[in-house]
Amino acid sequence: QVQLVESGGGLVQAGGSLRLSCAASGSTFGINTMAWYRQAPGKQRELVAAIASGGRTNYADSVKGRFTISRDNAKNTVYLQMNSLKPDDTAVYYCYVHRTSLPRDYWGQGTQVTVSS
Numbered sequence: 001q002v003q004l005v006e007s008g009g010g011l012v013q014a015g016g017s018l019r020l021s022c023a024a025s026g027s028t029f030g031i032n033t034m035a036w037y038r039q040a041p042g043k044q045r046e047l048v049a050a051i052a053s054g055g056r057t058n059y060a061d062s063v064k065g066r067f068t069i070s071r072d073n074a075k076n077t078v079y080l081q082m083n084s085l086k087p088d089d090t091a092v093y094y095c096y097v098h099r100t101s102l103p104r105d106y107w108g109q110g111t112q113v114t115v116s117s
Helices: none
Strands: 002-007 010-013 018-026 031-039 046-051 057-059 067-072 077-082 091-099 105-107 111-116
Touching: 002 091, 002 105, 018 031, 018 091, 018 111, 031 067, 031 077, 046 067, 046 077, 057 067, 077 091
Parallel strands: 010 111
Antiparallel strands: 002 018, 018 077, 031 046, 031 091, 046 057, 067 077, 091 105, 091 111
């Protein structure tokens, strides 16, 4: 089993920045993709950004140029630096990891990000 602990959410004004962190512990061997998803009220959960074990990244179009995902493999931690935040970024942000062995998929408990206009 893998445990994920997220931190860094909060309330920020539009144009501000936040940094999310997600630390994985437990059976972390075989973790490859680490990612951040978000879910706004009344909307489906969507991928924000993902990073492979080798460092290749993928971003939602809505956050390109504003958000940066990174990871520290030694610490099994993934980060999401969010700059130029907009009210539309308001959501619960979830950390996700994928392992090569079963069970493969794990989710964090979620952290609230609220951007005021």
